[in-house]
Amino acid sequence: MTTSKKKTVFLAAVLILVLAAAIAVDAALPSYHIVIKVIKKGTVYALVAVSMNLLNGFTGLFSLGQAGFMLLGAYAYGVLTIPVAKRISVYQYFDGGAIQFSLPEIFESFLGKTVGTTVGMLLALLVGGLLAALMAWLIGLPVLRLKSDYLAIATLGFAEILRAFFQWNALGPITNGSNLLKSYPDFEHATSYIILAGLMIAFIVLLINSTYGRAFKAIRDDEVAAEAMGINLAKHKRMAFIISSFFAGIGGGMLAMYNGTIAAAPFKSAMTYEILLIVVIGGIGSITGSILASYLYIFSAEWLLRGLDSGKFLFINAPAVFKNGFRMVVLSVIIMCIVLFFRKGLMGDKELPDLLGRRPKARNKEVVGK
Numbered sequence: 395m396t397t398s399k400k401k402t403v404f405l406a407a408v409l410i411l412v413l414a415a416a417i418a419v420d421a422a423l424p425s426y427h428i429v430i431k432v433i434k435k436g437t438v439y440a441l442v443a444v445s446m447n448l449l450n451g452f453t454g455l456f457s458l459g460q461a462g463f464m465l466l467g468a469y470a471y472g473v474l475t476i477p478v479a480k481r482i483s484v485y486q487y488f489d490g491g492a493i494q495f496s497l498p499e500i501f502e503s504f505l506g507k508t509v510g511t512t513v514g515m516l517l518a519l520l521v522g523g524l525l526a527a528l529m530a531w532l533i534g535l536p537v538l539r540l541k542s543d544y545l546a547i548a549t550l551g552f553a554e555i556l557r558a559f560f561q562w563n564a565l566g567p568i569t570n571g572s573n574l575l576k577s578y579p580d581f582e583h584a585t586s587y588i589i590l591a592g593l594m595i596a597f598i599v600l601l602i603n604s605t606y607g608r609a610f611k612a613i614r615d616d617e618v619a620a621e622a623m624g625i626n627l628a629k630h631k632r633m634a635f636i637i638s639s640f641f642a643g644i645g646g647g648m649l650a651m652y653n654g655t656i657a658a659a660p661f662k663s664a665m666t667y668e669i670l671l672i673v674v675i676g677g678i679g680s681i682t683g684s685i686l687a688s689y690l691y692i693f694s695a696e697w698l699l700r701g702l703d704s705g706k707f708l709f710i711n712a713p714a715v716f717k718n719g720f721r722m723v724v725l726s727v728i729i730m731c732i733v734l735f736f737r738k739g740l741m742g743d744k745e746l747p748d749l750l751g752r753r754p755k756a757r758n759k760e761v762v763g764k
Contacts, residue, residue, distance in 0.1 A: 405492065405747050420583045431652075432689075432697050433584040438648045440688035441591040443672045444598055444681055445641035451679040452602055453634040454614030455538070456546045458666050462553030463639040464646030465560060465661035466529060467522030471647035472575035472656040473568060474518040480577040485570055492567035498579055515579055516590075519647040526643025529556075530636045538631045550663055560658040575656040587648065594641055599681055601637065611632055623659070675732055677739030682746040685737070699724055 416433065423430055442460060449455050474497045476484055485491035496513030505513060537548045563571040583585060601607055608632050612620040621627055650656045672691050678681025702721040732740070 408746065409592070413585070413592075416588050420585050422563065425582045428697055430584050432693055433622040434587050434652045435649075435696065436689040437587040437591045438645055438652055439582070439595055439661045439669065439672060439692055441648065442642055442645035442669050443676070443684040444595050445638045445645065446669050447673050447678065447681065447684045448598055448602070448610075448641075449634055449638040451483075452607065452614060453610040455631060456542055457549045457635065457636065457638070458546045458663070458670070459533075459549030459553045459639075459663045460642050460669050461665040462549075462556040463526040463530065463642035464649060464665070465553075465557060465658060466526045467519070467643030467646030468608070468650035468656050468661070469513075469560060469569055469575070469658075470522035470525050470643070471518045471650050472578050474521060475515060475578040477577065478577065478728060479650065484575060484577055485567070487573065488566045488570065491570070502618065509663050511579055515581070519590075519644050523640040523643040526646070527636045527640040529587065530639030531632070534632045534635045538628070538635060552668070553661075553666065554663065557658045557661050569658070571660070575650075575727045576591040578640075578650070580651040580654065587652075591645075594644065595681065595685070598637075598641065602681070606630070606633065671729065675729065675736075675739055677741035677743060679743040680741040680745060682744070683739050683741030686741065694728065695721070695725055 395694045419429060419433065442464065446457075446460050449457050473491075473493055477496050477499060478494060481489045496514070497518050498511040500510075501517075502510030504510070507522065533549075533552055537545065537552070540548055559565070560569050561572045562569075565571070566573075569575075581590075602610070609620070609625045612623065612625055613627060615628055617627060646661075668691075672687045673684055675691065676685070676687030699721045702724055703718045736742075
C-alpha cells in the first residue's frame with residue numbers, strides 16, 4: 395500500500411472512531427452534562443479556528459475580525475429561528491419585532507416537525523454565513539489593500555464598530571437592541587455539531603489542497619513571486635477573506651445554539667484573541683493543530699481548571715489559595731509553557747496523516763578505507 399493510501403485509510407479510521415465516540419457519549423450522557431457542553435463548544439471553536447487559519451496561516455493575511463463575523467452569524471440564526479409565538483416575549487420592548495416568521499416553522503408545515511426544524515435551522519446558519527461573507531466582500535475592497543498590523547487593526551476596528559452597532563436601539567425591531575435573543579432551537583446532540591462542523595472543515599481542507607489553496611500558499615510565502623507567476627493577488631486575497639468569514643459566520647450561529655442566548659456584548663476582541671491563541675497553539679498552517687488545540691483549550695478552561703475559581707482542584711481543597719481568577723493564571727502558565735517548548739505550535743505545519751510518514755533520521759556512516 396502506498397503512503398498516500400495509508401494516510402487516507404488512517405484518516406478515515408480516525409474520523410470513524412471520533413464519530414463513534416461522539417455517538418456513544420450522546421447515548422450515555424444527558425445534553426446538559428459538562429462533557430457534552432465541552433464537545434459542543436470545542437467543535438464550534440474548532441470550525442472558527444480552522445476558518446481563521448485559512449486566512450492567517452495559509453494565505454498570510456493577519457485579520458482580527460472573526461468576532462464581528464461570528465456576531466453576524468449568531469444574530470442571523472437567532473432572528474430567523476425564534477418561534478412566532480415567542481417573539482412577543484423576546485422582543486417585549488419592540489412590539490414583537492419587525493420579522494414575524496420562523497424558518498423552522500415554515501418548513502415544518504410541509505416536511506414534518508423533525509425534518510422541517512432541522513432544515514430551517516440549517517438554512518438560518520447558511521444565511522448567517524452568507525451575511526458574513528457579504529460583509530467581508532464589502533469591507534474587503536478597501537481593507538485588503540492594507541498589510542500586516544494595519545490590516546489587523548482595521549479588521550479589529552470593524553468588529554468593534556459592528557458590535558456597538560448591533561446594540562443600537564434603532565435596530566431594536568431586528569436585533570432586540572442590547573437585550574437578549576432567546577427561545578430559538580438547538581441541536582441537542584454533540585454528534586450533530588461534529589457532523590456539521592466536520593463537513594465544513596472537510597470543504598476547507600479540499601480548498602487548501604486545490605489550485606486555489608496553492609495560490610493562497612504562494613501569496614503567503616512571497617507576494618512578489620506569486621504575482622510574477624500570474625496569480626491575481628487582489629482576487630485570491632478577497633476570496634480567502636470571504637470564505638474565512640463565511641465559515642466564521644456559521645460558527646457564530648453554532649455558538650448561539652450552544653449558548654442558548656445571543657447578545658452583542660460577548661462578541662468583543664477577547665473572543666478573537668481566544669481564536670487566534672488556539673490557532674497559534676495548534677500550529678499556524680495546520681488544520682489538525684487548530685482542531686486539537688480547540689478541544690484542549692475548551693477542556694482546560696471550561697472543565698479541568700474550572701474548580702480553581704471555587705477553591706477546589708482535582709482532590710485538593712484549598713479555598714485560601716484557589717480563588718476567583720486563579721484558573722486563568724494557571725491557564726496562562728500552561729500556554730506560556732506550550733509556546734516556549736513548541737515554537738511552531740503542537741503540530742507545527744503538519745497534519746494528522748503526516749505522522750505516518752515520519753522516519754528516524756539516518757545516521758551518518760563513516761566510510762573507512764577510502
